[in-house]
Amino acid sequence: MTTESDTPVSARGSIGDVRTLDQLLVRRARLTPEAEAYRWFEPETGWRSLNWAEVAIRVGRWGEALRGLGLPAGSRVAILLPNGIDAVCADQANLALGLVSVPLHAIDNPASIAYILADSEASALVLGAPTQWAGIAAAGVPLPALQLVICSQGEAPAAVSSGPRLASLDTWLAAPAAAQTKEALPPAEEGLAAIVYTSGTTGRPKGVMLSHRNILSNVKAVLERFEVGPGDVFLSMLPLSHTFERTIGYYVPIAAGACVAYIRSIGQINEDLQAVRPTVLVSVPRIYERMYAALQQHAERAGPLQRHLLRLAEAVGWRRFCRGQGLSRGSRLAGLSDALLWPLLERLVATRLRAMLGGRLRVAVSGGAPLSSAVAHCFLGLGVPVLQGYGMTETSPVVAANTLDDNDPATVGRPVRGVEVRIGDNRELLVRGPSVMRGYWRRPEDTARASADGGWLHTGDQAELKNGRLRIIGRIKEIIVTSTGEKIAPGDLETAITADPLFEQAFVTGDSRPFLTVFAVVNATQWKSFAATLGLGPEAANLDRPAVREAALARVRQLLRSFPVYAAPNALRLTLDKWTVENSLITPTLKLKRNGLEARFAASLREIYARGTARPAAGAQDTATPSSQPLP
Numbered sequence: 001m002t003t004e005s006d007t008p009v010s011a012r013g014s015i016g017d018v019r020t021l022d023q024l025l026v027r028r029a030r031l032t033p034e035a036e037a038y039r040w041f042e043p044e045t046g047w048r049s050l051n052w053a054e055v056a057i058r059v060g061r062w063g064e065a066l067r068g069l070g071l072p073a074g075s076r077v078a079i080l081l082p083n084g085i086d087a088v089c090a091d092q093a094n095l096a097l098g099l100v101s102v103p104l105h106a107i108d109n110p111a112s113i114a115y116i117l118a119d120s121e122a123s124a125l126v127l128g129a130p131t132q133w134a135g136i137a138a139a140g141v142p143l144p145a146l147q148l149v150i151c152s153q154g155e156a157p158a159a160v161s162s163g164p165r166l167a168s169l170d171t172w173l174a175a176p177a178a179a180q181t182k183e184a185l186p187p188a189e190e191g192l193a194a195i196v197y198t199s200g201t202t203g204r205p206k207g208v209m210l211s212h213r214n215i216l217s218n219v220k221a222v223l224e225r226f227e228v229g230p231g232d233v234f235l236s237m238l239p240l241s242h243t244f245e246r247t248i249g250y251y252v253p254i255a256a257g258a259c260v261a262y263i264r265s266i267g268q269i270n271e272d273l274q275a276v277r278p279t280v281l282v283s284v285p286r287i288y289e290r291m292y293a294a295l296q297q298h299a300e301r302a303g304p305l306q307r308h309l310l311r312l313a314e315a316v317g318w319r320r321f322c323r324g325q326g327l328s329r330g331s332r333l334a335g336l337s338d339a340l341l342w343p344l345l346e347r348l349v350a351t352r353l354r355a356m357l358g359g360r361l362r363v364a365v366s367g368g369a370p371l372s373s374a375v376a377h378c379f380l381g382l383g384v385p386v387l388q389g390y391g392m393t394e395t396s397p398v399v400a401a402n403t404l405d406d407n408d409p410a411t412v413g414r415p416v417r418g419v420e421v422r423i424g425d426n427r428e429l430l431v432r433g434p435s436v437m438r439g440y441w442r443r444p445e446d447t448a449r450a451s452a453d454g455g456w457l458h459t460g461d462q463a464e465l466k467n468g469r470l471r472i473i474g475r476i477k478e479i480i481v482t483s484t485g486e487k488i489a490p491g492d493l494e495t496a497i498t499a500d501p502l503f504e505q506a507f508v509t510g511d512s513r514p515f516l517t518v519f520a521v522v523n524a525t526q527w528k529s530f531a532a533t534l535g536l537g538p539e540a541a542n543l544d545r546p547a548v549r550e551a552a553l554a555r556v557r558q559l560l561r562s563f564p565v566y567a568a569p570n571a572l573r574l575t576l577d578k579w580t581v582e583n584s585l586i587t588p589t590l591k592l593k594r595n596g597l598e599a600r601f602a603a604s605l606r607e608i609y610a611r612g613t614a615r616p617a618a619g620a621q622d623t624a625t626p627s628s629q630p631l632p
Contacts (some may be wrong), residue, residue: 015255020212022095024254032257033163039261040549062093065173073098076120077350080104080127083262086152087240090126098187103196103241103558107581110135116197121145129153141189159537189213196243207441208393217434218396219251221416232258235278243397248512249282279357293501314350317381350382372499376409396435400470411469429463430456480511486566498557502526507597516569543574571608
């Protein structure tokens with residue numbers, strides 16, 4: 001068992017006595033009313049912003065309109081909005097009135113959204129376009145508790161007699177406040193602030209109940225670990241329905257007085273990085289992987305010299321990083337050589353990469369999934385301060401994190417203040433502390449299963465604890481046990497595979513089977529180049545050619561050469577069809593739905609294992625060489 005040391009990195013400062021989340025904004029508007037709070041892009045006018053005083057006024061308008069509904073404290077209000085000032089106002093107004101926010105994934109399918117609305121018994125729903133409501137209503141799920149649907153974009157559609165009242169946002173906000181039968185109660189520290197639904201990788205999503213105290217304790221712990229202040233600018237790209245973004249990219253900036261700028265879209269992230277020039281970036285690994293792939297592709301196109309410079313800069317920079325962090329010492333001669341080479345490599349390579357990220361980035365946080373070692377080594381070697389952490393919705397979410405001066409990218413860092421961790425049976429990580437959820441909404445059996453004696457939360461993740469740092473091994477339920485008895489964490493393999501620009505998505509399977517199989521979605525542009533090297537055209541039919549499968553399998557095995565020999569897959573299938581939320585193969589937080597993928601590829605799996613391709617013998621040395629037997 002361990003907790004963080006007693007020496008904080010930064011003080012909690014002005015929020016030490018804050019007890020509820022709504023007080024964060026009240027305090028911030030009083031301390032720095034004229035400072036920039038939020039920035040966003042509008043096609044007609046360009047980048048716009050509001051200061052903290054203006055935000056507080058907007059939240060007040062939302063609060064008066066919500067008060068007019070006469071909802072009792074604890075009522076649920078669902079928010080189905082893209083990141084932006086409306087989503088902030090909706091949440092802040094809920095918090096101030098003692099209502100409970102239910103954030104929804106904007107890219108989720110209508111049936112899933114309807115299920116959450118019904119399960120949470122939401123009284124009101126704030127969404128974007130009227131077409132979103134049409135899709136939800138068409139799902140046919142009874143929603144007897146839903147009284148009002150507010151459309152932030154365009155005019156609300158005509159209401160039907162049996163459904164909730166529909167209103168446009170502008171009309172709703174402009175309406176006179178209705179008379180109240182009773183005064184709204186202020187929120188309590190232990191009262192619910194939000195019900196955040198998990199992604200539901202193996203079943204129906206569960207509502208995680210997070211109190212004001214849960215989230216605030218995590219905000220304070222994060223601010224003790226990281227120095228954030230009014231001079232910082234966050235670039236927000238993760239949805240506010242994601243607890244990682246809610247705490248780190250939303251509540252923390254309010255507490256610290258930092259500005260949050262919202263990207264226009266993932267497709268325009270490069271332009272937004274240049275326009276906003278953020279100092280803090282909070283994202284999931286996929287964003288960093290895309291940047292890494294773009295950097296590698298640029299070097300390939302630039303020619304042999306540029307490729308060599310990039311490889312050299314990565315290697316020299318990585319050694320310098322490891323020495324600076326005390327992760328390795330190396331020889332004195334190598335250190336001297338690196339010191340002489342680095343000024344030139346930094347000017348020719350590293351500075352250019354940092355300029356692509358806006359040139360001011362001082363913290364780049366990666367969470368939600370493991371970051372591949374290739375991506376971490378590249379960014380850290382080139383001077384981009386990527387920090388990995390670990391958390392889950394049930395812990396509000398941060399459990400552990402690396403810091404700028406204590407950064408071991410092979411781990412997720414040390415537990416934050418107030419959070420205790422220990423390793424239980426089957427190497428399961430257990431967590432205890434004030435940020436641990438109150439339980440699952442109306443699921444006492446699931447809540448009981450998740451809790452151990454003494455308030456310890458079963459995370460479902462396997463981990464090891466060494467020198468005070470956590471390393472996550474994989475999900476217990478996702479550990480593959482082959483028929484020969486080897487145990488493999490597929491997530492680690494999938495992360496390593498998708499570090500290659502050719503493979504956009506990867507799914508590794510083989511539980512209770514003699515060897516592993518990989519299914520991968522290939523990038524269309526990269527596939528065209530890859531096919532050309534084999535003398536083939538980019539037609540999708542060529543993905544099934546034995547020569548293509550063999551060459552792609554060799555490439556995958558090369559990517560996995562640092563893993564044990566039994567982790568080398570013996571079969572592979574390729575596709576150009578992406579796995580999406582719409583086709584129910586990934587969750588809104590981009591996690592693989594393994595059961596769904598197994599079902600999708602059931603016929604291929606039967607064929608593969610009926611052929612019985614032999615895997616390499618235990619102890620084989622060359623895991624990068626494909627099996628000599630033909631693939632099915």
